[in-house]
Amino acid sequence: MHSRSAYPTDVYFFATCVVDQFFPGAGMDAITLLERQGIRVHFPEEQTCCGQPAYSSGFPDEARKVAALQLTLFPNDWPVVVPSGSCAGMMKHHYPTLFANDPARKAAAEKLSTRVYELTQFLVEVLNFKPEDCGSDCTVVLHTSCSARREMGVHLTGRKLLGDLDKVRVAQQDHESECCGFGGTFSVKQPEISGAMVEDKVKALKATGAERVVSADCGCLMNILGHAAWKDQQEGRTTPSLPGEHIATFLLRRTAKENAQ
Amino acid sequence: MSARDRILAKLKAATPASAGELPDVAGWYATHRGEESTADKARRFRHFIELAHAEVYAVSRGGWLQKLYEVLSAKQIDKLLVAPGTPHGARAQSELPPLGIACPSYEQPIESWKAVMFNDTPASFTAARGAIAETGTLILWPTPEEPRLMSLVPPVHIVLLDATRIYNTFFEAMQAEGWKNGLPTNSLLVSGPSKTADIQQTLAYGAHGPKELVVLMIGDEQ
Amino acid sequence: MSAPNPTDSNMTPHALHFMPSVGFRARAKDVVENPFLRQSFRGAMDFLMSKRAAQFPDPEELESLRDLGERIRQYNLAKLPELLVQLETNLTRNGIQVHWAETPEEANAIILGICQKHAAQLMVKGKSMVSEEIELNHAAEAAGIGALESDMGEYIVQLAHEKPSHIIMPAIHKTKEQIAKLFHENVPGVEYTDNVDALIQIGRQVLREKFEIADIGLSGVNFAVAETGTLCLVENEGNGRMCTTAPPVHIAITGIEKIVEKLEHVPPLLSLLTRSATGQNISTYFNMISSPRKPGEKDGPGEVHLVLLDNGRSQAYADEQLRKTLQCIRCGACMNHCPVYTRIGGHAYGTTYPGPIGKIISPHMLGLEATANMATASSLCGACGEVCPVRIPIPELLVRLREESFTAPHANPAMRGQGAGYNALTSAIWRGWAAVYGSPALYRTVSWLGSRFRWLMPRKQAGWTSVRTPLQPAPKRLRDLIKERP
Incomplete structure (x- = not known):
């Protein structure tokens, strides 16, 4: 399991569908920010969406189908950094219950859950990042x-x-x-x-x-x-x-x- | 099947196998509420019940009657409903009338004098069984001698409280006195005069119960 | 000065009826577009939120007390059928008569039966949301029995032929000027005054006359204690004590879930209730009733009845997740903190219980057919769950209710009206969505098309563009930008 005390060398980046399609610049900037801290950022190309839109709309079967895909994308034991609190929350807190009746996926979801970080959380809690201000007032x-x-x-x-x-x-x-x-x-x-x-x-x-x-x-x-x-x-x-x-x-x-x- | 049986059957069909351990209420109070001296409890009780607009006067065991008289005089009340079957009621009834304050007794069932109670009883005098410091609360257990409506209908309610009977918490009071082994017809916690904020969140006193609550708190002999 | 007769013909019965959720959006829109109401709800909710916050200065104490509250409620729900029988046994031993009702109709029949046995003309009522739930006033009126609300807020909304818009502050939608006008026009001999103290004294005077002559006092119950056979009531005004002490007969009504096994369960729940509800460390009165008048006692009702109402609660109970709905102690903190309630007030919901708790409890009472859309009126922001004193996971339950509503009707549903919101087209759209987002290749293609043909996005996008500019995908996706990196 990923330990918070060790400084990570590699992370997965889960962009979210909104960032991929509507705010790609924000995604690039997040990746660059992480790389500047000396971290290799991996972007699994098969990623799509965390499944939250269907989940919160009352369509858990559809959410499960999409979530099941994401579960397979992070094989290494690296942190998964998400530039969105709500998508991170979906993966961290709702995946385990979403797969409550699917033991194999539930176990995978629980494992993944411990590695999911919201971007600012990751920067502060794991990297102890202290930005140095180069801008003006x-x-x-x-x-x-x-x-x-x-x-x-x-x-x-x-x-x-x-x-x-x-x-x-x-x-x-x-x-x-x-x-x-x-x-x-x-x-x-x-x-x-x-x-x-x-x-x-x-x-x-x-x-x-x-x-x-x-x-x-x-x-x-x-x-x-x-x-x-x-x-x-x-x-x-x-x-x-x-x-x-x-x-x-x-x-x-x-x-x-x-x-x- | 009756409604009762149908409801119970539906519930039983879904009842979990175990409810788990009893909730540890005592443990929570033990870790979150400490012991306090009588003086500290009296101070806290007074602070909170005064915040709730009650008047509190420290009195001595022998001297409370004088304060009771002063309070009534200041409020220009010349009639006080008392419970002569209680020691404090009997004392009030014997000592106040010579000072010009009539002391009718609550001796008949309410049905025979309801109109007088509602329309011609400006104040009443009862004792509290105890009190609670953390919320500024009086504990009242009405009795046949000192019935329920005494603390509700008259616009001014004056209560005699022995400060040594103040508990820190509601939980402590019920545990120390073994309430679960038997509660009276009616037991009450009273934490100030009647109030409401139902009109535009504006606090107003004297909604349906007493408009004024006065506590005569017997402390150490002065 | 006398109170208006509640059986007057101007008391339009239809105004008291439950409104189905089909009109919800229109009602919500009316409030949202009324700046005065918007400001008034916002001010009231801000006030209640700050009062609550001031009561919980220590976060550790708050969280541990919430843990205890949750544990107590879950423990007692887990033993519910056993505790109901214990409560019945002990109440009966104490001389309190226990009645059971599965439906509002049964509950009304029981209550009106007791009234008729005593040839009652007038029932004075303490605040009871369960009596609102069964629309007792309406049933009493139809039976020719006057039912007069005595809580100041409830009295005001009854005079206005309205329903409470908040479970703790029933008249929170009214200004003092409106109330002044209401009193002036409805209470004989009353001059117009918008002085709050004066208005309260008018209400006091009117209602005191009724407490004195009423045949029946009706109340709700906050906690029913099984081990002692005790009914506990929380209030500030004293009208609850009046209703339970002055008339010759007291009838209490409660949902079957409001039960605790041990008397010692009461103090933590009471503390959570009053601090969460109105930000008081305790209410003015906490009234514990354990028997009718005993021989030698000089007042108190000679008869005390308790009506235990199911009305859909056993349905919620049957499902482990939905059962958490029944943990509720009716403090109203969820509505005080709800950004939706703050925008639309209580009446827009059209149900007895508004706000977040209303959204999760009403479907069990009324069926999902009538409440299918209620659960969608939430951004799932979680403010309700964050303040719930007994940790009901309200957002999770809202998601569950959406599922129950939108999934195609199936056998053995957990809820009455399951599938009521089912729409074949919507379901097909979500299946299509899952097909695209569940397949890397399809997603690549569809998202590529989206960015390439972004100019094809319509200018009007359902509800989105009513107050926002249209959504348009970026010209290049993140995955494209990554590939183009030097």
Whole structure:
């Protein structure tokens, strides 16, 4: 089993379907960030999706089918790093119960479960990564996904990484721990409620005056940035009132030596 | 089959083989709640029940009647419902009327005087069986001599409490006194005057029970 | 001054009825689009959340007490049938009459039967969500018996011909100005005042007259203790004590799950309940009733009855996972912390129990046909599970209910109405999704097509684009970028 005390040489990178298709830049930046710490990053090409969309929508058979594929992709005893708290939470906490009636896969899921890390958790808890700030003064606001916070319990690691950046001020938004309203298919099945939640979330983020929002979850970003952009269109703004990016992208840019002034 | 039998049959068909060990309630209290001196318990009791808008007066074993009289005078109350079958009720009934305070007794079943109880009984006086420090709570066990409605209907309820009877927790009180071996018709925990926050979360006192709760706490002789 | 007669014809019976979940989205939309209500719920929930947080300053104490609470509830549920019999034996020994009801109709018949035996005209009611669940007021009215709510919040919603919008704070959706108007228009002789103290004193005055003359007092039960045969009630106002002490007959009604074996199980649960619910270290009154009036006692009801109601609870009990629903002690913390409840309030749910607990308990009471969509109204954010004092895994149960609803109807279902939300097309879409995401080759192809033909993504995407810009795949996938690396 992977030991936390040893500094890993190799990791698997599980990108998630959202990063692969919608936020590939965030995935690249996460990989680069890991490589800069002297780690070989392996990207199993057969990876697709953790299966959470089907699982949380009430289609466990379909989720199992997709999850079963991912179970086969990480044969070596390396950490599996996931740039999303919610997909990491799916693999770590729900795979073992999803395969409760399939002893072989259940055992595999339980083994995998001990090796799954959310990216910021991995950077802080395993690599003890302390980013050195090469950028200029700026204020950001951090949104942490509900899965990272309540399922993975890693809501403090992203905050710690940002806190280590000398010239970055992290603003505090109102109702920080409240859900942004994404919730996968919830955003489509209950658009009124989800819409009200993201509206309030974006208002709270903007009210901090931060120049951008960062998050370790692309699902939340898709929702938050999508609403902010829609609002900009509605109100005739041409520059985004709330830009945002994955925390990996932000960290990589802040720590890039070429940014040093 | 009756509804009872059908419900029980459905439940029995699904009952787990074992419920496991009894929950360790005593263990939790042992690790999370400590022992305290009577003075500390009295202080905590007073702090919490005052937060809940009760008035507390420290009195001596011999001197509580004087304080009772003062409280009634200050509130301009000239009638106090008492339980003459209790030592404190008997004392109040013998010593207060000469000071101008009428002390009717709760001697008849409520049916014969309900209207008077509801409409013409401004205050009552009872004893507490004990109290709980961590929540600022009085323990009342109404008796045939000191019935249930005494602590509920009159707008002002005055309670005599012996500070040596304060427990740290509700759990400690029920364990020390062996409540599980027999509870009276009605036993009560009272932690302040009646209140409600049902209108716009605004706290208001005197919802349906007493508007004022006064505790005369007998401490060390002064 | 006298209370309005609850049997007045202006008391529209249909207004009291359960609303099926088909109208849920429309009702939710109405609230979401009302900035005043939005702000008012947000303020109320913020208030309750901060009150709770202040009660649990020590995280270790909180977590260990939650562990104990969960353990106590699971232990007692595991022995439920045995404990119900023990409770019945001990209550009966103490002189309390025990009745069993499988359905709301049976429960109403039992209660109204007792009322009729006593030729009762007026029943005063303490706060009881189970009596709301069986729509007792409606049944009593139909039988010509006045049923008057006496909890201030319940009295207000009854005057307004509404239902409670929160299980602990029934009138949380109303402002003091609305209540002032309601009292002024409905209580004879009352001038308009929006002073809260004055409003409460009006309610007190009206209801005191009723406590004095009522024939029957009805209450709920927070904990029923099997070993002593004791009914425990938690309240602040004193109306619960009035209902259980002043009238000649007291009828208590409770769900079969509210039982504990040992008296010592009560203190931890009581502490969790009041601190989680309203952020009080204890409620003003904790009322333990173990018998009717005994010879020589001068007050208290001569008769005490307990009605034990199933209404779908045994269905939840039969499934190991769903059984956890019954751990609930009805504190309402899940709704206070729920971002969905905060946005839409309690009435939009259309069920007696709103919020997260309502979503997981109502399907057992009403069947999944009527509640098929309730479980979808959650982002699964987990705030409810995080605060539940007895650790009910509410998000997991919501996922399970989605499965029960959307899976094609099958034999021996765990729930009434299983498959009610089944839709052949939706299921086919998910099967197709699984086929693509379960096959590396298919996924490669489909995701490649997605990036290549990203401009084909529609501008309108179901509910997503109502408040968001359309989703569009990136021109190159991560796997493409990796391959292109130097």
